[in-house]
Amino acid sequence: MVEYLKQLDFSQKTVFEYGSGNSTLSWANRSKRVVAIEDDLAWYNQIKDKLPTNVEYILVDNKADYIQAIHRFPELFDVIIVDGSHRFDWLMKRLDGIITRVDIVATVMESEGKKVILTVTRNVEHSKRIEDDLRVSESRWSRVFEQAPxxxxxxxxxxxxxxxxxxxxxxxxxxxxxxxxxxxxxxxxxxxxxxxxxxxxxxxxxxxxxxxxxxxxxxxxxxxxxxxxxxxxxxxxxxxxxxxxxxxxxxxxxxxxxxxQAEIAIQELNQSLEAKFAERTTELRESEKRFKALFQHSPVGMARVDWEGNFLEVNSSFAQVVGYTPEEVAKMSYWDITPPEYNDDENQILESVKVNGHFGPFEKEYVHRDGHRVQITISGMLIEREGGHYEL
Incomplete structure (x- = not known):
């Protein structure tokens, strides 16, 4: 079908296209004039300055107006491309047997009395993975930000x-x-x-x-x-x-x-405000930078602990409470600084966390480096990491 279209001469033709993208550039190169209608503001802003001068690019943000947009023009178009309404995601099996996600655009075209359907397939596996990671990050950031005490x-x-x-x-x-x-x-x-x-x-x-x-x-x-x-x-x-x-x-x-004189507690601040694929990777890095800054500068002790109690990361305020450096604490376990008589209560709390998703605040003690005990108030929440792992 693509070969058939390549044989046709569109150099003096005018084209009306619902939707926009690479097809708009292709038609602009092959035809005299293209009118492209788009209803996605973010996509419109992303490509409007990349289109050649023979393309009239129009934003229509109302669905009813979008459908009727062709009636704005008194001229008769040689080719009308129905795009967007026939765009869908699909799972495709590659020759090597791997299942991958693709974006398919099916376009109905009529030229010289013949009706043809052109399908354009684009591999979107990488972008979908980034979107999946972003959704996890955005959800995590939103919960931490909104629920921070x-x-x-x-x-x-x-x-x-x-x-x-x-x-x-x-x-x-x-x-x-x-x-x-x-x-x-x-x-x-x-x-x-x-x-x-x-x-x-x-x-x-x-x-x-x-x-x-x-x-x-x-x-x-x-x-x-x-x-x-x-x-x-x-x-x-x-x-x-x-x-x-x-x-x-x-x-x-x-x-x-x-x-x-009360010290403030700062929780994770991890965002990703990416709105579109081209921006999402950068915004994800910015979100991680925000969280790191909050974590490091918090005047209140903060720590990340895996389900077995091993410290994943602590800030300076936490390390000072127990008399160690952050690097030393990172090699220790939560149980190393918890007095033995708290073990039964701590295990019961862990069981409740599986149901409630959070714990505390409650008072307990840590064992300081020099042997004395430090009275603290502790609270936290359960966070699911990628791969089904959990941390507190």
Whole structure:
């Protein structure tokens, strides 16, 4: 069928195409004029500047308008390509016996009184695997971010609020209706408290600890305060590893209303905001960089432990609690620093984690390097890793 199409002369023909992609480029090279209709905004923005001048590329974001789009043109087209509506994923068995995922586009065409169907097959196994990995990462990041017991807010480079979690919404409930108007780089209350320099340092690439202030629950100068809480925070930038450009600034709040000296706990922050295949790999790396920064800079002890109790990774705060370096702890087991009398209770907790997916908070003791015991409060959650393995 492809050979048949190659024999036809389309050099003076006009083509109308539903959908766009490599076929649009192909028809542009073979025909006089191409009108391509696309209803996917992200795909439209990705290829619009790559099309030649004989292509009129139109975005139609309404399904009904998309179907009727051809009626906008009074001219008669020589070829009409029905694309997109006949695109589907399929499993294909290769000659070597391996099953792989492919994307198939079936196009109905009519030319010189003959109706033909052109199928274009593209191997999408690699992109599908990346999408699968991304979904796991996004789900993991979203759960950790949303369920983190401390208030986290993410700012765009211009200082406007980009995302907040459940703990933030609880802490700042009185001002949530006005949050869209808040800009941390322009807020008069923070400026009056002398914090602008701290904030700008974070937006210029530094990790900054901002001291607690009596924060009035209001946004703007003319709004009545809806209460006062002592709020401190830690701010750190997330930059693009390739360009060095600022992507966003993460702000972790500490509510010191009852106890100003309380340390804040920072949980995993692992995102991948990739939206399309071309961007997803980069966004996955950025997500891992965010989590690493949160983990390393947390003033609260954090650790990753496999199901047998072996430490996979700890931060400096955790290592200091038990008197070791992070490298030394990484060679140890959770049971090495847990007094024997806790073993039965710990095993019962592990059984409950299998059902509930989390544990704590509860108090226990660790054995310090010098032999004395350290009283701690511990909580955690179960995370499923690739391959069906679990960690805490």
């Amino acid at each position: 401390i208030s986290i807010q993410i700012f765009s480079p211009d200082g406007t609020s980009r995302r907040v979690n459940a703990a933030f919404r609880k802490l700042f409930e009185p001002v949530m209706p006005d949050l869209s108007e808040f800009n941390i780089r322009q807020d008069p209350q923070l400026k009056a408290a002398g914090l602008n320099n701290h904030i700008e340092r974070a937006f210029n690439g530094e990790v900054v600890s901002i001291p607690s202030i009596p924060f009035e629950m209001r946004i703007g100068e003319n709004q009545p305060a809806k209460g006062v809480r002592w709020i401190g925070s830690t701010m750190f930038p997330v930059v693009d590893p390739d360009s060095g450009q600022l992507v966003e600034v993460v702000c972790v709040h500490e509510d010191d209303t009852s106890r100003k």
